[in-house]
Amino acid sequence: MPEVNREINIQRIEHKKLLIAKPLADFIQQQVLPETGISADHFWSALSDAATKFMPRNKALLAKRDELQQQINDWHKGHQDERFSAQCYQEFLTSIGYIEPAAPDFTISTLNVDQEISHLAGPQLVVPVMNARYALNATNARWGSLYDALYGSDIIPYLEREGKNENLSKGLCHTRAKKVITYAKTFLDSTAPLAHGTYDQITSFSVDEEGLSFVLANGDLTRLADISQFVGYQGQVDCPKVLLLKNNGLHIEIQIDRKSQIGALDNAGICDVFMEAALTCIQDCEDSIAAVDTEDKIQVYKNWLGLMKGDLQDAFVKNGKAQVRTLANDRHYVSPLGEKFSLSGRSLLLIRNVGHLMTTDAVLSCHQNSSGEELPEGILDAFVTSLIALHDLNVNQSKSTDCKASNSRAGSIYIVKPKMHGSAEVAFTCDLFSCVEQALGLATHTIKIGLMDEERRTSVNLTQCLYQARERIAFINTGFMDRTGDEIHTSIAAGIMVPKEAMKQQAWIKAYEEGNVQQGLSAGIKGKGQIGKGMWPIPDKMANMMTQKIAHLHAGANCAWVPSPTAAVLHAMHYHQVNVKAVQQEILTKQSQLSDTRLAELLTIPLKQTKVLTETDIQQELSNNIQGILGYVVRWVELGIGCSKVPDINDVGLMEDRATLRISCQHVANWLMHDVITTTQIRQTMETMAIVVDKQNISVIGYKPMSDDFELSLAFNAAFELITKGAEQPSGYTEPLLHHYRRKAKHKQSVLS
Numbered sequence: 001m002p003e004v005n006r007e008i009n010i011q012r013i014e015h016k017k018l019l020i021a022k023p024l025a026d027f028i029q030q031q032v033l034p035e036t037g038i039s040a041d042h043f044w045s046a047l048s049d050a051a052t053k054f055m056p057r058n059k060a061l062l063a064k065r066d067e068l069q070q071q072i073n074d075w076h077k078g079h080q081d082e083r084f085s086a087q088c089y090q091e092f093l094t095s096i097g098y099i100e101p102a103a104p105d106f107t108i109s110t111l112n113v114d115q116e117i118s119h120l121a122g123p124q125l126v127v128p129v130m131n132a133r134y135a136l137n138a139t140n141a142r143w144g145s146l147y148d149a150l151y152g153s154d155i156i157p158y159l160e161r162e163g164k165n166e167n168l169s170k171g172l173c174h175t176r177a178k179k180v181i182t183y184a185k186t187f188l189d190s191t192a193p194l195a196h197g198t199y200d201q202i203t204s205f206s207v208d209e210e211g212l213s214f215v216l217a218n219g220d221l222t223r224l225a226d227i228s229q230f231v232g233y234q235g236q237v238d239c240p241k242v243l244l245l246k247n248n249g250l251h252i253e254i255q256i257d258r259k260s261q262i263g264a265l266d267n268a269g270i271c272d273v274f275m276e277a278a279l280t281c282i283q284d285c286e287d288s289i290a291a292v293d294t295e296d297k298i299q300v301y302k303n304w305l306g307l308m309k310g311d312l313q314d315a316f317v318k319n320g321k322a323q324v325r326t327l328a329n330d331r332h333y334v335s336p337l338g339e340k341f342s343l344s345g346r347s348l349l350l351i352r353n354v355g356h357l358m359t360t361d362a363v364l365s366c367h368q369n370s371s372g373e374e375l376p377e378g379i380l381d382a383f384v385t386s387l388i389a390l391h392d393l394n395v396n397q398s399k400s401t402d403c404k405a406s407n408s409r410a411g412s413i414y415i416v417k418p419k420m421h422g423s424a425e426v427a428f429t430c431d432l433f434s435c436v437e438q439a440l441g442l443a444t445h446t447i448k449i450g451l452m453d454e455e456r457r458t459s460v461n462l463t464q465c466l467y468q469a470r471e472r473i474a475f476i477n478t479g480f481m482d483r484t485g486d487e488i489h490t491s492i493a494a495g496i497m498v499p500k501e502a503m504k505q506q507a508w509i510k511a512y513e514e515g516n517v518q519q520g521l522s523a524g525i526k527g528k529g530q531i532g533k534g535m536w537p538i539p540d541k542m543a544n545m546m547t548q549k550i551a552h553l554h555a556g557a558n559c560a561w562v563p564s565p566t567a568a569v570l571h572a573m574h575y576h577q578v579n580v581k582a583v584q585q586e587i588l589t590k591q592s593q594l595s596d597t598r599l600a601e602l603l604t605i606p607l608k609q610t611k612v613l614t615e616t617d618i619q620q621e622l623s624n625n626i627q628g629i630l631g632y633v634v635r636w637v638e639l640g641i642g643c644s645k646v647p648d649i650n651d652v653g654l655m656e657d658r659a660t661l662r663i664s665c666q667h668v669a670n671w672l673m674h675d676v677i678t679t680t681q682i683r684q685t686m687e688t689m690a691i692v693v694d695k696q697n698i699s700v701i702g703y704k705p706m707s708d709d710f711e712l713s714l715a716f717n718a719a720f721e722l723i724t725k726g727a728e729q730p731s732g733y734t735e736p737l738l739h740h741y742r743r744k745a746k747h748k749q750s751v752l753s
Helices: 022-032 040-078 088-093 131-144 146-151 172-191 295-309 377-397 423-440 456-460 462-468 480-488 500-505 507-522 542-547 552-556 565-577 579-587 597-603 616-637 658-673 680-695 712-726 735-752
Strands: 012-015 018-023 124-128 143-145 202-208 210-214 230-236 237-249 250-256 271-276 280-284 311-319 321-327 331-334 340-343 348-352 359-365 373-375 413-417 446-452 473-478 531-533 557-562 644-647 652-658
Touching: 012 143, 018 040, 018 423, 018 480, 018 552, 018 557, 022 040, 022 230, 022 295, 022 377, 040 088, 040 359, 040 373, 040 377, 040 423, 088 597, 124 616, 131 143, 131 280, 131 295, 131 311, 131 321, 131 565, 143 146, 143 565, 146 271, 146 565, 146 735, 172 250, 172 565, 202 237, 210 230, 237 373, 237 644, 250 373, 250 480, 250 565, 271 565, 271 644, 280 295, 280 579, 295 359, 295 423, 295 712, 359 377, 373 377, 377 565, 413 423, 413 473, 423 446, 423 462, 423 616, 446 456, 446 542, 456 462, 456 480, 456 597, 462 473, 462 507, 480 500, 480 507, 480 658, 500 507, 500 658, 507 579, 507 597, 542 565, 552 579, 557 565, 616 644, 616 652, 616 658, 616 680, 616 712, 616 735, 658 680, 680 712, 712 735
Parallel strands: 124 280, 124 557, 280 348, 348 413, 413 446, 446 473, 473 531, 531 557
Antiparallel strands: 012 018, 018 359, 143 271, 202 210, 230 237, 230 331, 237 250, 250 271, 311 321, 331 340, 359 373, 644 652
16 A cells, blocks of 8 residues: 555644544534534544544454465465365365355344434445535436436437428427427326326326326316326316325426427427335445545535435536525425325435545544554444434434434445455444444444355345344445456456456356345345345436336336436336335245355356457457546546546446456456466556547546656556556555555645646
8 A cells, every 4th residue: 555645734733542634524514413412522432432443443444355365365276276176175175264154144233223224225426525515416316207207318319410490499309309299108007007097198187086187188077097106296176286196115306397398389388297216225435436635525515414414515617607506495285185295306415425445634632652643434433423413413413494504314324335345344334323422422332234245255244244233234235347346456467367347247246246135135135224235337328228227127226326326316217116115025935045156156257158259359348447447547537537437448438446457457456466467468458458548538628638748747657557557466455555645646746736
């Protein structure tokens, strides 16, 4: 791991055994602590005590990772001349403690979980909390326009010219708009069908004592086939402005305005269909951001504070007009019985803390080391993000209504914890959360844990991990990219890995995806928490997403990640088509334990078999990997962008974060270790691909071309080290080197300015 570039000139405040960066101390004192009932002395004293207690455990857990990795590397090197024996390999992993003893019988018993997590199924967004506008957009994506999503995506194929005589004065193509209307009404026909007739035959609506009534073009009256699907409205009973329907727990608004541009095109005056979309949103402090110092951490915490207090806003200019983005209001309706009620206008927010690996110089812990030892960043995140969440809990305790600060109505804090290896690390996190609860005066198990099943040792021991978190667990998921990165790194010494694209067809993937769902359900997570699936990576290919991502629901996942609010609206249609509760119940009736067969599949190393890789195959794979690495790293290091749509080698925009970087770096490092490629070949390919990446980013403000001077380019050198030193990086993680070079870039920028 590179040496830490500590902020040497930053002023610090001493409290007990802590040296706290003054900007952080001021932020906590002036902006966070007021109205929490917590004093600065109490907070920092509690953190100091926690540092003394948990830092040694944190170090021991990281040392255990390194110890196991070295033992696995040595085993593979010592058995290279033998025919691989899956049984011997499994026995070896058991003997070193990589495969843990079975957990006692248990059932997940998490309490006080919000309905969006415990009982509903829907899309989930993950957003960099460091970017205020993105954080607001994602939070407000609880509701979105189906008409806009269809009109602006490739769900309805674009024609070169959709009509010669269209009125385009306001940028609207009437032909395309009518296709959108037809598509949406077909969706309504299948989701909330009429007793007879179809939605395109409706001319008017009304609400009466029996519920919702429709008038068809032929004069007939009809109702919903299932009248219970009508749950509310806005406006007058004889001329409603909004009709609220419900299916599979999700709401749909039919909005009516005959005078609007779109409503004028519709016989019934329907101007839009609004979908309840992103039920939940993970505000991310980890893989999708580039937070490397005190300044960055304060921005992360400041935006989270704004979300929890309900006052976050962001001013920006769009299409030449100044705009201010704020949190959405709740939505108000009248029930068929005449009773007023509201629905949240915002996604339920979870906060993803960092993992156990990285430390932060925002807080130093002084024990025997007089200069201070950096605090594990995960410990600081747990304390500060929970402290900030008190603002939300206090609002709910005051029973305030229609408040933008209202997040968890169940009175819980949801922390997603990434990159944990095995049950001991999960137990550590649960103990840390207990410590935070005690420090903040919270009831036991107020803090719920989201367990990201993205490391091989966790997948192998998932039931044991769930056992440790059985009273806190509210979320588990699978993440293909990080999981693949760890798959490669764990077995990096075993041999040559298959090409990256072929990973999706390997035996371990199916066992991993199925095992996560089945073990979660077997442990009793149904009705207690979410089972999630990974990200759709191609934001501009929504038609492909709609054909492929429904598989996540059929697999038993009640949430899955999407890359944008638009994608959330479109993916929401899947949850009307598939009843996830029924799917999960069906899975529960089948064998749900990790069988010996599945464990063997999970431990099947994705090594290249008999197919010979030609020089062309090798170079193509190398070029694809390196172009992606450079395209992401240059934005991370030079611009501080942790997640964005990065053009691939074919100029297709892909959502990239540290997880995608991890797999690419580890794959190239594996091929380098086993002499498939050389360091010289890597360097030559990097120089060629840097020119490609520079051209792709020519219009990006502040971009620094790598090809101007390869030797001086921090991004280029960071990417080179991520590859050539990939095998020695802890668990194959990219954070240490990225942080090192990003700090260098920030220092260089500050000197020049």
